[in-house]
Amino acid sequence: MDPTTRERLMQISTATLCTALFKRGLRNQCIQDVRPLNPGLPNMVGEAFTLRYIPAREDRNGIAVFQNRDHPQRKAVEDCPGGAVLVIDSRKDARAASAGGILVARLMQRGVAGVVTDGGFRDSPDIARYAMPAYHSRPSAPTNLTLHEAIEINGPIGCGDVAVFPGDVVVGDAEGVVVIPAHLADEIAAEATEMTVFEDFVQEKVMEGRSILGLYPPTDERSRSDFAAWRAERGR
Template identity: 75%
Template sequence: MTLTDDVRQKLSRVSTATLATALFKRGLRNQFIQDVRPLNTNLPNMVGPAYTLRYIPAREDLNPLSVFQDRNHPQRVAVDQCPDGAVMVIDSRKDARAASAGSILLTRLSQRGAAGVVTDGGFRDSPEIARMNMPAYHHRPSAPTNLTLHQALDINVPIGCGDVAVFPGDIMVGDAEGVIVIPAHIAAEVADEAIEMTLYEDFVTEEVEKGRSIIGLYPLTDAQAKTDFDSWKKSRGNS
């Protein structure tokens, strides 16, 4: 599925928590990437199809600093070919002892128009990355070069990131809490449901702030609550 502007815009307006519930309704329990946090919580939602890079454990005889002289080094090629609007997702085996990338590579990603970057490892130069306008998610800062522990191997193949399977083209959504993975073929329907769920949660919040009980309201089980919600939506032009 191609990520349309309409679906991208809808997903930019909903939370990963709401998306997690919408996915759970479809039997998908493990889509939230574990132990990954945003470097800048003030940026808008990250939304884009996954473009992946896989690391394996580095072997000393194959991973000296000189490998970066190879113009076909997978890490460099992946960064330089990441499509406009995509999210680069890096499988660093949940190992943040060495960096997955640093500010220069992520600057290149940003200049190419990437929608964001996610690793279950760590980034070096994290203060500089935090000041970028491109969303970036990692486990924690890590100064050593990736070569000390990671060997870049495969580009745009199925990977694991933070205990979640990520396939190329899956739709990645990140907010101030973290990152969730939506299978591409259900992204449009999940986006539509998440928008409706968000509206209802806004309505519920207003009602609870007025002193209303959550019983029958959240989750919605009372007919009166449904009637009240429909009226609330109409008053705001969302009918």
């Protein structure tokens, strides 16, 4: 990812990104029904590295599978690049954990930018204290082996009803997680940065008591000229 793009996305809300994507006809880029375990952290920004689960089958998914050093869940944790976001397709099933505190701690120590699952995490109180963003549907104590088999690393997945391809740019904040197609990341980041500046101006004026009519959107010439002056004054 272009470092400038990463820096810009660190300052942009998922709400603004959704609007910028909607302008391009992309309506379904917000991962559904996930929430941050640690909402006080800065934005999560990174390229997607994916892990896909399928339903577990009892003759394949005993506890002994973890003795295999190439087990896909363990290998994904060790192979996910620093600065990337591990995105896990758990089929929106949080009845068994997608991962737990130890594996998420390993991701954090390896410099991974964050982790997202449309299932659940076990050890969620521990993960909530980590200095790495983590998003899930709800806490889930049972091991993933009871319901999920890790089957594929870094292929296309669905997570929370969103198609995620390896290398897509994943952004999370206190509200949720948005997936930006890789080829659009630079232009979305640039446009959303401009949108954020204008929205900050609008928010300030609304808090001063100004009507949104003619201001948001800026259909009045006064709004456009006021914004230009506000922006120049603040060097934005």
